[in-house]
Amino acid sequence: MTSIAQARPASFEVVVPPAADGSTRARLGRLTLPHGVVETPQFMPVGTNATVKALHPDDLEAVGASIILANTYHLFLRPGHERIERLGSLHRFMSWDRPILTDSGGFQVVSLADWRKIDEDGATFRSHVDGSTQRLTPESAIAIQEALGADVAVAFDHPVYPSSERSVVQDATERTHRWAERCVSAHRREDQALFGVIQGGLEQDLRAASTLFIASLPFDGLNIGGLAGDETPIQRRETIDTVIGLLAGDPRPRYLMGLGSPADLLDAVDQGVDLFDSVLPSRVARTAQVWVPGGRLNLRNAEFLDDPRAIQDGCGCLACSRFSRAYIAHLFRARELLAYRLATAHNLTFTLDFMARIRLAIRSRRLPEEMAALRLRAGRNGADGDATMAGKAAGDPA
Numbered sequence: 430m431t432s433i434a435q436a437r438p439a440s441f442e443v444v445v446p447p448a449a450d451g452s453t454r455a456r457l458g459r460l461t462l463p464h465g466v467v468e469t470p471q472f473m474p475v476g477t478n479a480t481v482k483a484l485h486p487d488d489l490e491a492v493g494a495s496i497i498l499a500n501t502y503h504l505f506l507r508p509g510h511e512r513i514e515r516l517g518s519l520h521r522f523m524s525w526d527r528p529i530l531t532d533s534g535g536f537q538v539v540s541l542a543d544w545r546k547i548d549e550d551g552a553t554f555r556s557h558v559d560g561s562t563q564r565l566t567p568e569s570a571i572a573i574q575e576a577l578g579a580d581v582a583v584a585f586d587h588p589v590y591p592s593s594e595r596s597v598v599q600d601a602t603e604r605t606h607r608w609a610e611r612c613v614s615a616h617r618r619e620d621q622a623l624f625g626v627i628q629g630g631l632e633q634d635l636r637a638a639s640t641l642f643i644a645s646l647p648f649d650g651l652n653i654g655g656l657a658g659d660e661t662p663i664q665r666r667e668t669i670d671t672v673i674g675l676l677a678g679d680p681r682p683r684y685l686m687g688l689g690s691p692a693d694l695l696d697a698v699d700q701g702v703d704l705f706d707s708v709l710p711s712r713v714a715r716t717a718q719v720w721v722p723g724g725r726l727n728l729r730n731a732e733f734l735d736d737p738r739a740i741q742d743g744c745g746c747l748a749c750s751r752f753s754r755a756y757i758a759h760l761f762r763a764r765e766l767l768a769y770r771l772a773t774a775h776n777l778t779f780t781l782d783f784m785a786r787i788r789l790a791i792r793s794r795r796l797p798e799e800m801a802a803l804r805l806r807a808g809r810n811g812a813d814g815d816a817t818m819a820g821k822a823a824g825d826p827a
């Protein structure tokens with residue numbers, strides 16, 4: 430497998446394997462992509478419209494982002510992949526030189542489009558931007574991602590909500606498999622990795638079958654789809670266990686799509702997941718909620734208007750290195766644009782620093798001993814339901 434992986438545009442090296450005594454499945458890895466190296470476990474900030482909302486690319490580097498995600502669905506609808514290709518590539522268009530992953534668009538078709546119809550060949554839907562009728566197929570989703578030119582493309586899948594009834598999950602999972610084969614056939618770009626998506630909902634037999642099927646295809650990485658939705662923490666744990674248990678000897682990176690609260694990230698890393706993305710840290714920042722060790726502060730609360738302290742003592746981010754809680758609380762009340770930039774920079778710094786702390790614990794082979802302290806630091810961020818697929822669909826289109 431190693432020689433095949435090295436011939437591909439993505440190579441993944443497990444630097445510290447899971448603990449031999451079974452105390453954790455967490456692992457430390459290095460994912461090498463055309464635009465750079467990604468240390469795993471890692472979190473990818475989401476740049477929906479070829480921008481992480483409110484941040485300049487220099488800000489993104491400052492928060493420590495080594496890879497970002499951009500949304501195929503959004504860029505297909507506006508400004509159009511062909512325009513981006515004419516202008517050089519997504520990297521050049523948004524002036525970001527580090528790795529980019531584009532998602533498949535399948536999730537946005539299901540969660541955002543005003544109307545949709547899935548058939549065997551693809552998905553027809555009404556654009557949430559201008560109401561026009563649009564269509565994506567496995568082949569066109571791959572062609573769009575090849576035009577965008579991200580380091581990593583993702584196979585077009587048919588996601589469903591975790592709580593969907595079994596017949597719906599089964600139908601979508603089997604279609605995802607047929608579409609995965611078509612995506613593998615359609616993908617041509619040799620300087621772009623291709624990840625496949627495991628579905629199967631919360632039906633553990635379907636989830637296991639999907640894991641084995643998707644892993645049998647020559648993907649460079651394996652996404653765990655259909656979670657970070659309306660499942661319970663216990664259901665999520667059980668489902669990740671099913672997938673990771675079957676992938677124990679598989680050398681490819683594992684990416685759980687849509688998970689974003691520090692507490693959830695920690696648990697999934699402990700179960701053996703390597704990559705994550707979510708709009709959560711940046712979206713809650715724009716509602717004046719900033720993450721600190723142990724929980725979150727809502728800067729709209731009156732108590733912060735006279736608070737001269739930084740958001741988080743010792744944080745070196747754009748916000749904390751210069752500004753007080755009082756100032757940023759004022760900016761939010763005055764609806765000043767700088768508020769969004771500062772709060773977003775802080776929450777992404779907190780998240781990426783948290784991932785770095787997890788990697789350090791894995792490197793020193795002390796993650797099981799440090800889980801309690803890391804849980805305390807993570808607090809309950811996002812545990813009140815705003816990480817859900819329903820929240821995404823109702824909130825920001827991302």
Ligand SMILES: [Zn+2]
Binds near residue numbers: 747
């Ligand atoms: Zn900060």
